[in-house]
Amino acid sequence: MPLEFERPQALVESVQEALMNLIFSGELNAGERLNEAAIAQSLGVSRSPVREAIRSLAQTGLIVIHPNRGAFLRVFSDDEISEMYDFRCMLAREAGARAATRIGASDLARLSEIIDDIERITTAGSVREFFPLNIEFHRIIVVASGNRRLASSYFDIAREHRLYRQYCLQLAGQPEQRGLAHQQTSNQEHRLILAALQNQDAQAAGELLYQHDLSGQQRTGELRMAAAAKTSVA
Amino acid sequence: MPLEFERPQALVESVQEALMNLIFSGELNAGERLNEAAIAQSLGVSRSPVREAIRSLAQTGLIVIHPNRGAFLRVFSDDEISEMYDFRCMLAREAGARAATRIGASDLARLSEIIDDIERITTAGSVREFFPLNIEFHRIIVVASGNRRLASSYFDIAREHRLYRQYCLQLAGQPEQRGLAHQQTSNQEHRLILAALQNQDAQAAGELLYQHDLSGQQRTGELRMAAAAKTSVA
């Protein structure tokens, strides 16, 4: 009877989620320390679940723990970023190649919808709504690869990249503008990827996704440069 | 066994290490629960650091936490194993391709040494010493890929595979006779891999490493079959 009914009611899970929101809401600056007591108090819990949540998040690479000093929001070196992107592109290629021969009709339809949505909001001049749609687009493909381990790794590194992008935006002073042209070209690539998937062309799908993530690296690189210029001036 | 002396590093780290030893020493059966109080007492610490260590290890995939029920040694489904090996082979190929153009002379010399060592112990009929040498061989190559993120992922999944192999050995009744013949063929593949690396042939090195890890999957698969046969009879 009690067939594997997991109750995700554990307090640690809630705290972990709250921490993720805190991290990605931009309330914390890059490299900033996470004060256990303050977090515990603001969430209305004791420090124990907070500590466990932090320990768990540290394993994902969003947080770095310095013994006896605290947990800090991770900062990224240029080398790390370069290697992370290399790794991410590689995962994207493999995921795309596997998805090409496995993806179902409903997923393909959903991808097409997303492309249209992005097209619509881009012509409408919106920028904020692009990211969740973009993430969903890639999520579908990576999951369709059929390899949960591969998918998990891709999500992990994408999350880290998200933190890095936020880190750059903070340095640069939150411009975030001038994105519409990039959204357009990105969506053009989406169309090519979709076509390759529809044709079950593993080689093409993999290569297109590789290049797609690679251009993401270049865009983030420009952002990083802008941030560096800003901070060196200031 | 209690922790002998206080280290400068955090207590959690020590507990984590102790747990790893406990897991890979074979003292725990597959799927067995990790009793917090018992572990804490045997290590001479309170439950807090034990809980944090468990939470951290759970993130690596060696342990699964069921809320309100405890932490259990992970058991693997056939699907998971298949996907994990697929992922591992893919990482091996990419690592090999990258290492081919970056690996240094000292690493190449060390690889050659290891191959000779394996040759020696194999002709001497030894089995136990094969694994650490084999691990070291692959570690060198993966690190030489120059991508720490890729290396980290490879080590993670190799660790999980190690746990799985132990799991199969337990089911099969600890034969561990994996055969000198396998060691020999494996080392032959090592020689081919080394040659490709020396020639800086990225394509060949990647493909050879892919096939090398793939044959590892087949060997583990046989072990799994033997274990299944044994348990169904019993």
Add this chain to the structure above:
DNA sequence: TAACTTTAAATTGTCGACAATCGACTGGAC
């Protein structure tokens, strides 16, 4: 003023105790 010591506050690390929950056991009822 600058560098070094000393002191104090803030924060993390660890612990034991209590509450909440689960699994096994008991004891009927049919």
Add this chain to the structure above:
DNA sequence: GTCCAGTCGATTGTCGACAATTTAAAGTTA
């Protein structure tokens, strides 16, 4: 004998308190 409700022991989840450590500040000396 099987099923179900209730109980009990064992284990996990959470908390507040204390110890250990680090960081910041104050104080001292040249």
